Amino acid sequence: MSSQRVQMDIQDRHVVMDNGILQVTLSKPDGIVTRIQYNGIDNLLEVLSDEVDRGYWDLVWSEAGSVGTTGTFDVIKGTKFEVIVESDEQVEVSFTRKWNPSQKGKLVPLNIDKRFIMLRNSSGFYSYAIYDHLKEWPPFNLPQTRIVFKLRKEKFQYMAIADNRQRYMPLPDDRSQERSKVLDVPEAVLLVNPIEPEFKGEVDDKYEYSSENQNLRIHGWICMDPPVGFWQITPSDEFRSGGPLKQNLTSHVGPYCLAMFLSAHYSGEDLVLKLKPDEPWKKVFGPVFIYLNSATSNANDDPSPLWEDAKHQMMTEVQKWPYDFPASSEFPPSDQRGNVSGRIQVRDRYVSEDCIPGKGAYVGLAPPGDAGSFQRDCKGYQFWTRADEHGYYSIKNIREGQYNLYAWVPGFIGDYRYDAAINITAGCDSDVGELVYEPPRDGPTLWEIGIPDRSAAEFYVPDPNPNYINKLYVNHPDRFRQYGLWERYADLYPDQDLIYTVGTSDYAKDWFFAQVTRKKDDDTYEGTTWQIKFQLDNVNKSGTFKLRISLATANIAELQIRINDPKADPPLFTTGVIGKDNTILRHGIHGLYWLYSIDIPATLLVEGNNTLFLTQPISDSPLPAFHGLMYDYIRLEGPPSSTSTRGVKPANIAPNTSLD
Template sequence: MSSPATKLRLHIQNHHVVLENGILKVTISKPGGIVTSIEYNNIDNLLEVSNDESNRGYWDLVWSPPGSTGTTGTFQVIHATHFKVVVKTDEQIELSFSITWDTSLQGKLAPLNIDKRFVMLRGASGFYTYAIYEHLEAWPGFNLDETRTVFKLSKDKFKYMAMADNRQRYMPLPDDRLPNRSQPLEYPEAVLLVNPIEPEFKGEVDDKYQYSGENKDVKVHGWICMEHGVGFWQITPSNEFRTGGPTKQDLTSHVGPITLAMFVSAHYGGEDVVLKFGEGESWKKVFGPVFFYLNSAAQDDDITLSLWEDAKRQASEQVESWPYSFPASEDFPKVEERGNVTGRLLIRDRCMSDDCIMGNGAYIGLAPPGEVGSWEREGKGYQFWTRADETGNFTIGNIRAGNYNLYAWMPGFIGDYKYEDSISIFPGCNIDTGELVYEPPRDGPTLWEIGIPDRSAGEFYIPDPNPKLVNKLYVDHPDRFRQYGLWERYAELYPDGDLVYTVGESNYATDWFFAQVNRKTVKNTYKATTWQIKFKLDAVEPSGTYKLRLALASAAQAELQVRVNNPDRNIPAIFSTGLIGKDNAIGRHGIHGLYWLFSVEILGSSLVTGNNTIYLTQADATGPLQGIMYDYIRFEGI
């Protein structure tokens, strides 16, 4: 789907530079480094020409002063002040657009040196971009809340969006979100389309968070212009430079038409994943390269299928080519400058098996040194992840040189594993860790359990949406949790009292609501909810200690309190998490956010032979989007 390769050309003008290779032509502002035009397949400009040139294709960031709380700050489009040709050969053109920070910019711009690079290769139907961010030791501290690339495509041309085989559709126009055509919902990103330009969208909800995905799943996403049979795709060949590991969720493409490459964000993590730099802290990181791929299809083809399948093939080729050999920056290590780690993970749980269990499908990764499970909240460094095979064997390849901890977690088991020794990677190394044995938290046999320990609430009951607040893409879709407003369905399904789950009778797939949220009252205030787990014990050891394991898939400004056989909230709970979590996964249609694991000791003296009840209260009740998504609950005997 590309033309024969022709000679690369670079045209340097007063205020722009133009790269072309016979397939496409890219125009970038000079020295700012903003992409102003992409010409391809006889279309003069794929970008939205009604936008100012500075608002078409750019890198941006959000930053805040040190000590700031929350996830908001100052929005800054990265306008470079210096332009340089780094490479110009028959095979490659690489351009640098950089900005150097000094104290005269304090309080105005994030204290970072930023070097944005754009690369065009001969014969490539697209272009690459990456950037080197650097914070020097002598500079003031700051928080980096977000950084990304943004491309705003022609709204008259690109109307079909795709990010997975079963997640693609015609999209509303940006004009449909204007006040005279939509109604605001719970937060600004979500609107109900009441008078859209195209009537087919009337009555649908549009919300960019409905199109989020996990890092590990979203390698390619983008838009299709049906009129010209052209696709514009963002391809992320590696997640090593993204925050939060393989299961971190983030935005992809959404109404605009807009296509994003997210590198750092607080989405589905909250303040816990904001990068916070202290005064005197030196730091440097390379984000990318990512690839922007253009393809075309004949009008007699199934255009969407043809372009999407080709985009997936191209994404696979880019993944196979990682780490790229062409980036000119010395801060991007080539394959020979990287190392590899192999090993085998086994699970030891005596209550499940006398023998070790093979770590089939375990997530295993290297991330910067930290506490057990810290990888999920880490973003300053690089991370490298893989899945173990059916025998627990794993290989992590192409790791940057540096010091790491090895982390793992295994679907089907609670908790996190951390290898006791740090691992130092050096160029060309092949380190074999041998057999690693993870012993998940366990004090006694399982007396009962609810759910599946997989860090998701997807196995629990997810209701149909309010029929007046539907996204048609997710009707009869496996990702039904992406519908808007599901939190409001709880009070409708339980109008007279909160959820009661009876062990041995109830079914968590139908009787356990996917999120414990607040109850909205007739006065439009909110009240706490208390869920009950009823269970029988044939015998109790009064002097013993039982254990309740609470694995949470998400927490959003929640306080989970546990009481046993007494629901009176005037009596102190036997356990409280305190106020935890700001991942906002409930409001942003994620089926998980950040993982939490709590172990609660329950004295045998508080239990009785026969019927018992555990009361779970989400006690902080000031808004609709607060709450907890459970991953798994287990009650262990003695």
């Protein structure tokens, strides 16, 4: 480490921050990172790219009333440069772009203040931004905003996202028209003539490297000569949308390194920020930390020391959150925030007469709304934690404001919301006490399929077509991230759809992870109907059974339910057309969570053999992944009984089991 004070050199068109460990050059007044000098490397960023295409904030926006998740792409360029802090210990600079009515229709109606911070003895730099929309300004949509760094392709060729998700990566040249073949979507290409022969026959697709917010603390790239790591560290999720399970892009071929703040990936239009007329909005994104590290030159091409050091630095940044050095009053330090603690338990008398500790429960504060609304929130801040094995939780450093407390408990369906609003003030330490979640339940479990954990990961995920493989995910826990798995359904079920028999079938082997369309001989596609066969010993014809279906994702799909008559018209139940999250196509195992509770009159059931028909009929697209569903969990409950069923637990999972 250097003890040099932080210095700043303001030039005509650039400003340079230097602390003796690294130098960061920004264009002035644009605020584009044009150069990062470190460990003898003159520039870690791609020198073959224009300056504006190296390190930048960007966004996608559209006019109010627009539909979809696309819009105008805008690399955010400041028009005014200002020094906010200049001392031996810290430099903070600002690049602002103000909006005025003459720019209507040309620029997103936001005031944007991009900040960059360098600290003494720090091997990296920080960036955050303040977006501000005034009430009288035009409404608009904001599908995406992020920070992007494009690194030098000849140096950074090893990518790391997690302990078990890191590898040498193809070059961006390998994605060129001459060296690759575009597959079903432009993001996915088959490498047919890569520069390095080891990548031949692999699929490259940036979505194969997505991560959930809760696991997206650090990712980046390693250069082997000299051994240098470039890391993007996100110490908090408070400014990211959609909650802890929302998935975002990380790093991918370029080599690109991203900090995603707002995106519609794996959620669709539900997570496009849409401001209404006369609606003010302000939000701080970040700070995030760009961390650089190095190893001795005799590292023998071993990336692990750099990765382990970066993970250690990530934990240091998490412990320092909220930072006390950002100069903007819009970013409150710890003493201007509050804390909430308590305990959550579950009451399901068909499982246990006693309350069950909410082991591993996800508990969070998010803007006021209905139960589960946090997964579609993209305007406010969210603060999440996991409860311990006894259901106790503590959420710290919450920004001032009014929130609802939300939760869900792995092993149980549905969402919990604490009815009373929670007002957070500076220094408050609120104990909300014992909360009891009563998940949807009418009667005893007759049968169930899957695990209620908001994911389809426990179901059968096939091996990929050997012509479309990413070597990273062979024999990997995230095997669902392979390309083209949707096509395997037609291979496994060429003529007849999936049939699952309760009591003999095994959902880990016999329940395909996604219900997609099937290609026919004439190259058109057809919807599919899955069957669940089950037996009932007694059917009280005056009773009502309850079917609970939770979906892990949906994309322009419809789920129709029929009992014992596959041609019943109308069906007993239909979701209507739901979902636009593209999870199947983007190799995710979940998107938005949907829960349906369906009454089944006993008159539709018979003693003995019964069949439940699950139909997804939409087949307009010539791509099986475009119309489809993933199931999270299915349960059939018998009619309510006058007494609870003490000690009867779901067959597949103990309800207080934590599912990580």
